[in-house]
Amino acid sequence: MADPMRIRATAVGDSTEVKVLMNHEMETGQRKDAQGKTIPAWFIQSVTATYNGKTVLSAQWGPAVSKNPFLSFKFKGGTKGEKVQITWTDNRGDKRTDEATIS
Amino acid sequence: MPAMIRRAAVRAAFCVGATAIATTACAQTSAVDEIAKYRAALQDGNPAELWEARGEDLWKTPRGPGKVSFATCDLGLGPGVVKGAYAQLPKYFADADRVMDLETRLVWCMVKQQGYSEADATKNPFGGPGQKSDIEALVAYITSESRGVKMNVAMDHPKEKEAFALGEKMFVYRGGTHDFACQTCHGEDGKRIRLQDLPNLMTVAGAQKAYTTWPAYRVSQGELRTFQWRLNDCFRQQRFPELIFTSDASIALTMYLARNANGAVFDAPSIKR
Numbered sequence: 001m002a003d004p005m006r007i008r009a010t011a012v013g014d015s016t017e018v019k020v021l022m023n024h025e026m027e028t029g030q031r032k033d034a035q036g037k038t039i040p041a042w043f044i045q046s047v048t049a050t051y052n053g054k055t056v057l058s059a060q061w062g063p064a065v066s067k068n069p070f071l072s073f074k075f076k077g078g079t080k081g082e083k084v085q086i087t088w089t090d091n092r093g094d095k096r097t098d099e100a101t102i103s
Numbered sequence: 104m105p106a107m108i109r110r111a112a113v114r115a116a117f118c119v120g121a122t123a124i125a126t127t128a129c130a131q132t133s134a135v136d137e138i139a140k141y142r143a144a145l146q147d148g149n150p151a152e153l154w155e156a157r158g159e160d161l162w163k164t165p166r167g168p169g170k171v172s173f174a175t176c177d178l179g180l181g182p183g184v185v186k187g188a189y190a191q192l193p194k195y196f197a198d199a200d201r202v203m204d205l206e207t208r209l210v211w212c213m214v215k216q217q218g219y220s221e222a223d224a225t226k227n228p229f230g231g232p233g234q235k236s237d238i239e240a241l242v243a244y245i246t247s248e249s250r251g252v253k254m255n256v257a258m259d260h261p262k263e264k265e266a267f268a269l270g271e272k273m274f275v276y277r278g279g280t281h282d283f284a285c286q287t288c289h290g291e292d293g294k295r296i297r298l299q300d301l302p303n304l305m306t307v308a309g310a311q312k313a314y315t316t317w318p319a320y321r322v323s324q325g326e327l328r329t330f331q332w333r334l335n336d337c338f339r340q341q342r343f344p345e346l347i348f349t350s351d352a353s354i355a356l357t358m359y360l361a362r363n364a365n366g367a368v369f370d371a372p373s374i375k376r
Contacts, residue, residue, distance in 0.1 A: 064321075
Protein backbone atom coordinates (compact mmCIF):
# COMPACT_ATOMS: atom_id res chain seq x y z
CA MET A 1 0.00 0.00 0.00
CA ALA A 2 1.41 3.34 -1.04
CA ASP A 3 1.88 6.19 1.41
CA PRO A 4 -0.75 8.95 1.48
CA MET A 5 -0.66 12.11 -0.65
CA ARG A 6 -0.64 15.62 0.74
CA ILE A 7 -3.43 17.67 -0.84
CA ARG A 8 -4.22 21.32 -0.37
CA ALA A 9 -7.27 22.85 -2.07
CA THR A 10 -8.04 26.56 -1.80
CA ALA A 11 -10.93 28.51 -3.27
CA VAL A 12 -9.60 31.53 -5.15
CA GLY A 13 -12.35 33.73 -6.61
CA ASP A 14 -14.58 31.55 -8.78
CA SER A 15 -12.09 28.73 -9.08
CA THR A 16 -10.22 26.27 -6.89
CA GLU A 17 -6.47 25.85 -6.73
CA VAL A 18 -5.32 22.33 -5.92
CA LYS A 19 -1.78 21.37 -4.91
CA VAL A 20 -0.84 17.71 -4.57
CA LEU A 21 2.33 15.98 -3.39
CA MET A 22 2.42 12.27 -4.22
CA ASN A 23 4.58 9.62 -2.60
CA HIS A 24 6.09 7.56 -5.39
CA GLU A 25 9.49 6.21 -6.45
CA MET A 26 8.89 6.94 -10.17
CA GLU A 27 11.58 4.57 -11.44
CA THR A 28 12.35 5.20 -15.10
CA GLY A 29 13.49 1.68 -15.97
CA GLN A 30 16.82 3.14 -17.15
CA ARG A 31 18.69 2.97 -13.86
CA LYS A 32 20.86 0.14 -12.61
CA ASP A 33 21.38 -1.02 -9.05
CA ALA A 34 24.72 -1.66 -7.30
CA GLN A 35 24.94 -5.12 -8.92
CA GLY A 36 24.46 -3.67 -12.40
CA LYS A 37 20.95 -5.08 -12.75
CA THR A 38 18.33 -2.85 -14.34
CA ILE A 39 15.80 -1.50 -11.86
CA PRO A 40 12.38 -2.16 -13.42
CA ALA A 41 10.26 0.78 -14.46
CA TRP A 42 7.70 1.77 -11.84
CA PHE A 43 5.79 4.97 -12.29
CA ILE A 44 2.39 6.61 -12.04
CA GLN A 45 0.48 6.20 -15.29
CA SER A 46 -2.74 8.03 -14.72
CA VAL A 47 -3.95 10.76 -12.42
CA THR A 48 -7.57 11.79 -12.00
CA ALA A 49 -9.08 14.60 -9.96
CA THR A 50 -12.78 14.64 -9.23
CA TYR A 51 -15.05 17.18 -7.61
CA ASN A 52 -18.69 16.34 -6.87
CA GLY A 53 -18.28 13.10 -8.82
CA LYS A 54 -17.22 15.02 -11.92
CA THR A 55 -13.74 14.62 -13.38
CA VAL A 56 -11.97 17.98 -13.43
CA LEU A 57 -8.53 16.72 -14.43
CA SER A 58 -7.36 13.59 -16.14
CA ALA A 59 -3.69 13.07 -16.96
CA GLN A 60 -1.50 10.35 -18.43
CA TRP A 61 2.00 10.31 -17.00
CA GLY A 62 5.20 8.58 -17.96
CA PRO A 63 8.63 7.84 -16.51
CA ALA A 64 9.88 11.38 -17.16
CA VAL A 65 7.97 12.72 -14.16
CA SER A 66 10.13 13.21 -11.05
CA LYS A 67 10.20 11.13 -7.88
CA ASN A 68 7.63 12.30 -5.30
CA PRO A 69 5.80 14.41 -7.91
CA PHE A 70 4.17 17.74 -7.20
CA LEU A 71 1.06 18.65 -9.17
CA SER A 72 -0.67 22.02 -9.10
CA PHE A 73 -3.78 22.92 -11.10
CA LYS A 74 -6.91 25.06 -11.04
CA PHE A 75 -10.48 24.28 -11.99
CA LYS A 76 -13.57 26.45 -12.36
CA GLY A 77 -16.01 26.24 -9.46
CA GLY A 78 -15.65 24.63 -6.08
CA THR A 79 -16.91 25.98 -2.77
CA LYS A 80 -15.42 25.97 0.68
CA GLY A 81 -16.11 22.83 2.71
CA GLU A 82 -16.58 20.59 -0.31
CA LYS A 83 -14.21 17.78 -1.22
CA VAL A 84 -11.73 17.17 -4.01
CA GLN A 85 -10.57 13.63 -4.70
CA ILE A 86 -7.29 12.64 -6.34
CA THR A 87 -6.54 9.14 -7.61
CA TRP A 88 -3.37 7.79 -9.19
CA THR A 89 -2.68 4.40 -10.73
CA ASP A 90 0.81 3.13 -11.46
CA ASN A 91 2.11 0.62 -14.02
CA ARG A 92 2.02 -2.16 -11.41
CA GLY A 93 -1.68 -1.59 -10.96
CA ASP A 94 -1.19 -0.08 -7.52
CA LYS A 95 -3.71 2.62 -6.73
CA ARG A 96 -4.12 5.37 -4.19
CA THR A 97 -7.00 7.77 -3.57
CA ASP A 98 -6.97 10.67 -1.13
CA GLU A 99 -9.28 13.60 -0.63
CA ALA A 100 -9.08 17.10 0.74
CA THR A 101 -11.60 19.69 1.86
CA ILE A 102 -11.58 22.99 0.00
CA SER A 103 -10.62 25.86 2.29
CA MET B 104 32.11 23.54 -29.23
CA PRO B 105 33.49 26.67 -30.98
CA ALA B 106 30.08 28.30 -30.64
CA MET B 107 30.11 27.68 -26.91
CA ILE B 108 33.55 29.15 -26.46
CA ARG B 109 32.56 32.19 -28.48
CA ARG B 110 29.50 32.70 -26.32
CA ALA B 111 31.58 32.42 -23.16
CA ALA B 112 34.03 34.96 -24.51
CA VAL B 113 31.25 37.40 -25.36
CA ARG B 114 29.81 37.02 -21.89
CA ALA B 115 33.19 37.55 -20.22
CA ALA B 116 33.76 40.70 -22.24
CA PHE B 117 30.34 41.97 -21.25
CA CYS B 118 31.05 41.28 -17.61
CA VAL B 119 34.33 43.20 -17.64
CA GLY B 120 32.57 46.18 -19.15
CA ALA B 121 29.75 46.03 -16.67
CA THR B 122 31.61 45.58 -13.44
CA ALA B 123 35.30 46.16 -14.04
CA ILE B 124 35.99 43.49 -11.44
CA ALA B 125 37.00 39.86 -11.99
CA THR B 126 35.09 38.17 -14.81
CA THR B 127 34.46 35.05 -12.75
CA ALA B 128 32.62 37.03 -10.12
CA CYS B 129 30.16 38.23 -12.74
CA ALA B 130 29.47 34.79 -14.23
CA GLN B 131 29.08 33.43 -10.72
CA THR B 132 26.51 36.02 -9.68
CA SER B 133 24.24 35.30 -12.61
CA ALA B 134 24.42 31.54 -11.99
CA VAL B 135 23.66 32.06 -8.32
CA ASP B 136 20.63 34.14 -9.24
CA GLU B 137 19.36 31.36 -11.48
CA ILE B 138 19.83 28.77 -8.72
CA ALA B 139 17.94 31.03 -6.32
CA LYS B 140 15.08 31.23 -8.83
CA TYR B 141 15.08 27.44 -9.19
CA ARG B 142 14.86 27.04 -5.41
CA ALA B 143 12.02 29.55 -5.17
CA ALA B 144 10.09 27.67 -7.87
CA LEU B 145 10.45 24.42 -5.94
CA GLN B 146 9.62 25.88 -2.52
CA ASP B 147 5.88 25.57 -3.07
CA GLY B 148 5.76 21.81 -3.40
CA ASN B 149 8.52 20.65 -1.07
CA PRO B 150 8.29 16.83 -0.80
CA ALA B 151 9.85 17.16 2.68
CA GLU B 152 6.19 17.42 3.75
CA LEU B 153 5.78 13.73 2.91
CA TRP B 154 8.61 12.89 5.32
CA GLU B 155 7.15 15.18 7.98
CA ALA B 156 3.80 13.38 7.76
CA ARG B 157 5.39 9.93 7.97
CA GLY B 158 7.59 11.08 10.86
CA GLU B 159 4.61 12.38 12.82
CA ASP B 160 2.97 8.96 12.52
CA LEU B 161 6.17 7.23 13.64
CA TRP B 162 6.49 9.60 16.59
CA LYS B 163 2.95 8.90 17.81
CA THR B 164 2.69 5.16 17.13
CA PRO B 165 3.78 2.56 19.71
CA ARG B 166 6.71 0.70 18.19
CA GLY B 167 9.63 -1.62 18.83
CA PRO B 168 9.74 -4.74 21.01
CA GLY B 169 8.55 -2.62 23.96
CA LYS B 170 5.48 -1.30 22.04
CA VAL B 171 6.16 2.20 23.35
CA SER B 172 5.65 5.47 21.50
CA PHE B 173 8.00 8.44 21.70
CA ALA B 174 5.63 10.11 24.22
CA THR B 175 8.16 9.34 26.96
CA CYS B 176 11.15 10.50 24.90
CA ASP B 177 12.65 13.70 26.29
CA LEU B 178 14.30 15.83 23.61
CA GLY B 179 15.33 18.39 26.21
CA LEU B 180 12.07 20.22 26.86
CA GLY B 181 10.26 17.41 28.69
CA PRO B 182 8.92 13.96 27.74
CA GLY B 183 7.18 13.98 24.36
CA VAL B 184 7.66 17.72 23.78
CA VAL B 185 8.57 18.36 20.14
CA LYS B 186 7.74 22.04 19.63
CA GLY B 187 10.97 24.05 19.56
CA ALA B 188 13.06 21.08 20.72
CA TYR B 189 15.43 21.04 17.76
CA ALA B 190 16.42 24.70 18.17
CA GLN B 191 18.19 23.95 21.47
CA LEU B 192 20.05 20.83 20.36
CA PRO B 193 22.70 19.45 20.75
CA LYS B 194 22.71 19.56 24.55
CA TYR B 195 23.87 17.62 27.57
CA PHE B 196 21.46 14.94 28.82
CA ALA B 197 22.05 13.89 32.42
CA ASP B 198 20.26 10.52 31.99
CA ALA B 199 22.75 9.50 29.30
CA ASP B 200 25.65 11.55 30.72
CA ARG B 201 26.47 12.67 27.20
CA VAL B 202 26.00 15.59 24.82
CA MET B 203 23.53 14.48 22.15
CA ASP B 204 22.19 15.79 18.87
CA LEU B 205 18.68 14.92 17.68
CA GLU B 206 19.56 11.69 15.86
CA THR B 207 21.61 10.41 18.80
CA ARG B 208 18.79 11.21 21.20
CA LEU B 209 16.26 9.39 18.99
CA VAL B 210 18.48 6.31 18.89
CA TRP B 211 18.87 6.54 22.68
CA CYS B 212 15.06 6.61 23.13
CA MET B 213 14.62 3.72 20.71
CA VAL B 214 17.12 1.60 22.64
CA LYS B 215 16.28 2.59 26.24
CA GLN B 216 12.52 3.02 25.92
CA GLN B 217 11.31 1.08 22.90
CA GLY B 218 13.57 -1.93 23.38
CA TYR B 219 15.41 -1.91 20.05
CA SER B 220 18.98 -3.17 19.96
CA GLU B 221 21.63 -0.56 19.25
CA ALA B 222 22.32 -2.26 15.90
CA ASP B 223 18.63 -2.23 14.87
CA ALA B 224 18.17 1.40 15.86
CA THR B 225 21.15 2.58 13.80
CA LYS B 226 21.04 0.20 10.85
CA ASN B 227 19.25 2.49 8.40
CA PRO B 228 20.25 6.10 9.14
CA PHE B 229 20.07 7.31 5.52
CA GLY B 230 17.38 6.20 3.07
CA GLY B 231 18.01 5.14 -0.51
CA PRO B 232 16.08 3.69 -3.44
CA GLY B 233 13.47 1.31 -2.11
CA GLN B 234 14.49 1.63 1.53
CA LYS B 235 13.04 4.40 3.60
CA SER B 236 14.76 5.58 6.76
CA ASP B 237 12.61 6.01 9.86
CA ILE B 238 15.26 8.29 11.38
CA GLU B 239 15.05 10.70 8.43
CA ALA B 240 11.26 10.84 8.70
CA LEU B 241 11.34 11.42 12.47
CA VAL B 242 13.95 14.16 12.04
CA ALA B 243 11.81 15.81 9.34
CA TYR B 244 8.81 15.93 11.67
CA ILE B 245 10.70 17.09 14.76
CA THR B 246 12.69 19.80 12.95
CA SER B 247 9.53 21.07 11.23
CA GLU B 248 8.17 21.75 14.71
CA SER B 249 11.03 24.21 15.28
CA ARG B 250 10.35 26.22 12.14
CA GLY B 251 10.28 29.90 13.08
CA VAL B 252 11.99 29.28 16.44
CA LYS B 253 15.25 31.07 17.28
CA MET B 254 18.32 28.86 17.60
CA ASN B 255 19.29 28.71 21.25
CA VAL B 256 22.00 26.15 21.93
CA ALA B 257 23.29 26.32 25.50
CA MET B 258 26.91 25.90 26.49
CA ASP B 259 26.74 25.77 30.29
CA HIS B 260 27.68 22.18 31.08
CA PRO B 261 31.41 21.31 30.94
CA LYS B 262 30.65 18.49 28.48
CA GLU B 263 28.89 20.95 26.17
CA LYS B 264 31.94 23.20 26.27
CA GLU B 265 34.15 20.20 25.62
CA ALA B 266 32.07 19.14 22.60
CA PHE B 267 32.17 22.65 21.15
CA ALA B 268 35.95 22.87 21.59
CA LEU B 269 36.40 19.45 19.97
CA GLY B 270 34.13 20.43 17.08
CA GLU B 271 36.10 23.62 16.51
CA LYS B 272 39.34 21.67 16.52
CA MET B 273 37.97 19.14 14.02
CA PHE B 274 36.74 21.92 11.77
CA VAL B 275 40.26 23.23 11.21
CA TYR B 276 42.06 19.85 11.39
CA ARG B 277 43.73 18.99 8.08
CA GLY B 278 44.00 15.36 7.07
CA GLY B 279 43.12 12.64 4.59
CA THR B 280 44.60 11.98 1.16
CA HIS B 281 43.79 15.52 0.01
CA ASP B 282 45.10 17.26 3.13
CA PHE B 283 41.70 18.90 3.60
CA ALA B 284 39.99 20.46 6.57
CA CYS B 285 36.37 21.67 6.74
CA GLN B 286 37.99 25.09 6.87
CA THR B 287 39.61 24.59 3.45
CA CYS B 288 36.23 25.07 1.75
CA HIS B 289 34.19 26.70 4.52
CA GLY B 290 36.64 29.17 6.07
CA GLU B 291 36.60 31.95 3.50
CA ASP B 292 33.92 34.11 1.87
CA GLY B 293 32.99 33.67 -1.78
CA LYS B 294 34.24 30.11 -2.29
CA ARG B 295 32.39 27.63 -4.43
CA ILE B 296 32.53 24.13 -5.87
CA ARG B 297 31.38 24.21 -9.48
CA LEU B 298 28.31 26.46 -9.26
CA GLN B 299 27.54 25.78 -5.63
CA ASP B 300 28.26 28.66 -3.28
CA LEU B 301 29.94 27.47 -0.12
CA PRO B 302 28.99 29.20 3.11
CA ASN B 303 31.81 30.52 5.30
CA LEU B 304 30.92 28.59 8.44
CA MET B 305 33.47 30.47 10.54
CA THR B 306 31.36 33.62 10.42
CA VAL B 307 28.13 33.93 12.38
CA ALA B 308 26.11 34.88 9.29
CA GLY B 309 27.46 31.92 7.30
CA ALA B 310 26.85 29.38 10.05
CA GLN B 311 23.35 30.75 10.66
CA LYS B 312 22.38 30.59 7.01
CA ALA B 313 23.69 27.05 6.57
CA TYR B 314 22.60 25.44 9.82
CA THR B 315 19.04 26.77 9.78
CA THR B 316 18.34 25.26 6.33
CA TRP B 317 19.14 21.65 7.25
CA PRO B 318 17.56 19.06 7.08
CA ALA B 319 16.65 19.43 3.42
CA TYR B 320 14.96 17.53 0.62
CA ARG B 321 17.65 16.94 -2.00
CA VAL B 322 15.97 16.99 -5.40
CA SER B 323 18.93 15.21 -7.02
CA GLN B 324 18.58 12.30 -4.59
CA GLY B 325 14.84 12.31 -4.01
CA GLU B 326 15.47 11.96 -0.29
CA LEU B 327 15.22 14.09 2.82
CA ARG B 328 18.68 14.48 4.31
CA THR B 329 19.53 15.12 7.96
CA PHE B 330 22.45 17.02 9.46
CA GLN B 331 24.19 13.74 10.27
CA TRP B 332 24.00 12.92 6.57
CA ARG B 333 25.38 16.35 5.64
CA LEU B 334 28.45 15.86 7.83
CA ASN B 335 28.88 12.25 6.69
CA ASP B 336 28.89 13.37 3.05
CA CYS B 337 31.34 16.23 3.76
CA PHE B 338 33.71 13.64 5.22
CA ARG B 339 33.27 11.47 2.13
CA GLN B 340 34.05 14.43 -0.13
CA GLN B 341 37.18 15.18 1.89
CA ARG B 342 38.25 11.50 1.62
CA PHE B 343 38.25 11.25 5.40
CA PRO B 344 37.46 7.97 7.15
CA GLU B 345 33.69 7.53 7.35
CA LEU B 346 32.08 9.62 10.04
CA ILE B 347 30.30 7.11 12.27
CA PHE B 348 26.58 7.78 12.74
CA THR B 349 25.87 9.37 16.17
CA SER B 350 29.58 9.25 17.13
CA ASP B 351 31.01 11.80 19.58
CA ALA B 352 32.92 13.32 16.65
CA SER B 353 29.72 13.89 14.64
CA ILE B 354 28.00 15.43 17.66
CA ALA B 355 30.97 17.69 18.41
CA LEU B 356 30.97 19.11 14.88
CA THR B 357 27.21 19.59 15.02
CA MET B 358 27.60 21.34 18.38
CA TYR B 359 30.19 23.74 16.94
CA LEU B 360 28.01 24.67 13.96
CA ALA B 361 24.71 24.78 15.85
CA ARG B 362 26.12 26.98 18.58
CA ASN B 363 27.58 29.36 15.98
CA ALA B 364 24.11 29.62 14.46
CA ASN B 365 22.57 30.82 17.74
CA GLY B 366 20.14 33.70 17.38
CA ALA B 367 19.07 32.84 13.82
CA VAL B 368 15.51 31.75 13.06
CA PHE B 369 15.31 28.07 12.18
CA ASP B 370 13.70 27.47 8.78
CA ALA B 371 13.81 23.81 7.71
CA PRO B 372 13.19 21.20 6.34
CA SER B 373 14.09 23.16 3.23
CA ILE B 374 14.60 22.12 -0.37
CA LYS B 375 17.95 22.01 -2.13
CA ARG B 376 18.94 21.07 -5.64
